[in-house]
Amino acid sequence: MNVVSDIMHSTISIDKNMLVSDAAFKMSKHNRGSILVTDQEKHVGIFTERDILRIVADNLKVAGSKISKHYTKNLITVDEKTTLNEASRILSNNNIRRLPVTRDNKIVGMVTANSIGKNLRFMTVGKMLSGSFAPSEAMSAQRF
Numbered sequence: 001m002n003v004v005s006d007i008m009h010s011t012i013s014i015d016k017n018m019l020v021s022d023a024a025f026k027m028s029k030h031n032r033g034s035i036l037v038t039d040q041e042k043h044v045g046i047f048t049e050r051d052i053l054r055i056v057a058d059n060l061k062v063a064g065s066k067i068s069k070h071y072t073k074n075l076i077t078v079d080e081k082t083t084l085n086e087a088s089r090i091l092s093n094n095n096i097r098r099l100p101v102t103r104d105n106k107i108v109g110m111v112t113a114n115s116i117g118k119n120l121r122f123m124t125v126g127k128m129l130s131g132s133f134a135p136s137e138a139m140s141a142q143r144f
Helices: 020-029 049-057 084-094 113-130 135-142
Strands: 013-015 034-039 042-048 098-103 106-112
Touching (some): 013 020, 042 049, 042 098, 084 113
Parallel strands (some): 013 034
Antiparallel strands (some): 034 042
16 A cells, blocks of 8 residues: 655755745745744744745735745645555645655655546556456546
């Protein structure tokens, strides 16, 4: 069974009192589409590319603007043992693209809709080539 810890990547964090421009720079430097937001070293949310787009689309002033005004506060996470299928359902049901992964209630990594989709497609193709692909699996494979 494939679980999120098999495909998770490392995370980056930034304090909620830092500037939007600092977050954008750090995200670009690390080639990430999101950054976890902290308050006194505790994870309190996530700041993503979508947040940057909203700021620009709303003609808000980026210079001097703090992350605290723009990040998503309701952080949805999954345990490291969560299956890729379940993580995919959580992403879809919540209309999000990134899921922080936890171990013992601490964030240890991140999975994305893109990485889950690629892995599920790879697994489906492998099963098809080996002849072990069951018709009941076709429904979940078609979502990607």
